Amino acid sequence: MVSLFKKRSILFLLCLVLQSLGSARSQSYIGVNYGTFADNLPTPAQTAKLLQSTSIGKVRLYAADPAIIKALANTGIGIVLGIGNGDIPKLASDRKFATQWVQSNVLAYYPASKIVVVTVGNEVMSFDPDVVSQLLPAMQNVQDALNSASVGGKIKVSTVHAMEVMGQSEPPSAGAFKSEVADTMKALLKFHQKNGSPFMINPYPFFAYQGDPNRPGNLEFCTFQPNSGRYDNNTHITYMNMFDAQVDAVYSALKALGFKDVEIVVAETGWAHDGGEKEAGASVENAKAYNGNLISYLRSMKGTPLMPGKPVETYIFALYDENMKPGAGSEKSFGLFKPDRTANYDAGLSKSGRGSAPGPRRAPGKTPAGAPAAHRTSPKAAPGTRRTHPVARGPAAAPGAPGASYATTPAGNPVTSTGPGAAGGNPAAPTGQSGGSVGSGTAKSCRPPHSLPLALVVMAAFILVNKAHEEEDKLL
Template identity: 65%
Template sequence: MALSIFFFLLLILFSILPANAQSYIGVNYGLLADNLPPPSDAAKLLQSTSIHKVRLYGADPAIIKSLAGTGVEIVIGVANGDLPSLASDINVASQWINSNVLPFYPASKIILINVGNEILLSNDLNLLNQLLPAMQNVQKALEAVSLGGKIKVSTVHAMTVLGQSEPPSAGSFAPGYQTGLKGILQFLSETGSPFVINPYPFFAYLSDQRPETLSFCLFQPNPGRVDSNTGIKYMNMFDAQVDAVHSALKSMGFEKVEVVVAETGWPTSGDSNVVGPSVENAKAYNGNLIAYLRSMVGTPLMPGKSIDTYIFALFDENLKPGPSFERSFGLFKPDLSMAYDIGLTKTSSSSSSQTSQSPPGGKATTSMGWCVPKEDATEEQLQASLDWVCGHGIDCGPIMPGGACFEPNNVVSHTAYAMNLYFQKSLETAMDCDFSQTARITSDNPSYNNCIYPRAGGLEIKASGER
């Protein structure tokens, strides 16, 4: 119970923090398009949001310079083709740092250099052999200009680096990669740098298109999946994938190496024969992901902290090769308008934090009311929602035996309390009171007797009548 109360207070704290304090929310800024806005306009857009980090695939000087003085933290990348020269000559690494870092730092807050992108996936033995030496030379070049430790050095991996990911506790690296990875992991451990990975629940859904898998991938209510080794019930694919990576690190003796998510996202459209891409699903995935990160619950194997996560992507990239959905991951359109609203703008964040004032008469309400189950929702649907909410760090103590809201002891009553508590800790958008279309927003105060439905800000709601 004490732990639940701790998470409850932590959620309230983060619901009232300014948007720019959410340093774990990042975005990928790709350039494979011919219709992107000028970097200066993109920088202004980023400043209007709660996005605190930007990942570049290269080191575009115009973008890096445009972010100077904004406080936005920047991840830059070394092209795969540059690895051989960087690995063979420390002077080349020094020249790279002199050209791509020193002219901009510290006004532009470069925090990480990714040496190569998904090199292991390429199966190019030449690049594989030169990855670690290239990383080491970039690190030495940073140390030579007193930036060692201030700017970290890593490389980005695809999820295919794992040979096993289910159950999450049995996550392990593919045998063919383990020898090469050992040196890289030792380097990351010694330099305090993160292991950077690209988990995509979207691709997991493409390989298993059952409705319950979609809900599992979209952070929506679902039956959950139990890890047969630990007994932990996972309620979303993101947790399962990230914990599988953590388990793989642990199996190699590097469980203290931080995990950073370099890419994750969901496309808004795709070819007619591809099930999954849609604005509705993209909004659900990215919106629920952000709410989940803001909750600071963490994953089951890494609780109590948010993982730095870079959503793919800032804009659609109309020149990107591959299936059509690859060109439809953008959070924003080239004209800087939102592709869909997931509460990233500072205006929406601040407005949601202004809903905690009490109106005259002592009846506290939110700007949108309370979230309760729909009358036609089945007990099975409500039980899935109840399990999901209580498994995401929400304090469900009041609906446990002895709690003020335990009676009446039925699924409808308990789920109503849990749904509303989750809603009040969210940005209070209609999307946060959806629960797979089994919930609705009401202006009628659902509190009764001594069962007080709390709201953001921690103020009490005066009950009126019985339920």
């Protein structure tokens, strides 16, 4: 009886360990942007409870809001803490100011509030040219302040870029930064490489789609739905979704400058669930398809074709609808949740990871010929930022070409199909997708990086069970 109890206890503990590992894995790379351009949002404490009920593991803030930082204390939720563009000149010129900022906004709450990254500025290199030269000195002074407090190895310093920094993004293998930002980008990347901090970028398939809404299959390609794919002649890879194509274009740009080992983090991506009559693709169905399939795709642990085997840490824009945002109607409607904390749609963010994503729908009147190019007014400048910038989203393209443009797979070419909707054999396609073989080629399969720890846990459990059997035999 004693050994039987031991065996049952061991198996029970094994189940708990496996469950906790699976839960941690599902949360570690799924984040959300928490904007506050609204007059009807829940309290920070209510928001913290909402986040804990989901599989969201990290939150990006655009400013150091004490109430929000305190509310997230002891929740285990990682915090990306933003510094507004308007503070960059003073951070760059005054080390004492940087030290004071770190003491007041980081050390006052850490480690109870799990601050993991401090972002200095938002899309500075594309839309705030007056402070570009001061960006790196400001980042370095914040890093020095963190180092002096002995937390520099735990809290990283970065900045966030718009896709506008890309001079070429199609095909993905030819991704390159604009020549005019290359020198500044190299200096920033040296900083990232030295400090182990991530390169943070804002890819938006939503705006890439708005730039070319009438191209056959473009909506499906942008929302992870079954499609014929787009072929990269250099790598013989067929890209099955825009997200992979955009992120791999950034990877290629980093590689071209000699920094392929710098981690890429998607600081913003999302899809509007509502918008004006001339805003192509803004609908609940398409938002659910994009965000739901994106979350499922991240959980598949596949990674991108050029960075296989692990998901790209991704922050979805945004947590709530924000009724005070300027710009197009869609700007107010990127929220996963309404201000009353009910979901706008099921994106599969429950802790079980279950949810559904429907096929795309073209909302009547929202896909006109000559739809607006992929631009919007940035709603995410933190309080204190100098101004609101017009921000380009989606992949940079060759002059005259809105969005990315890839050839469909030519017959007879060897390809690697990746992403939801790829050819038969593709593992872990998002829930709710139609099945069947789409495009050509075979899926590229990569073992999740957590498989070895899981295997070790299972082996250890079996060893313990066998020992229990041996003890039982001795007693008999």
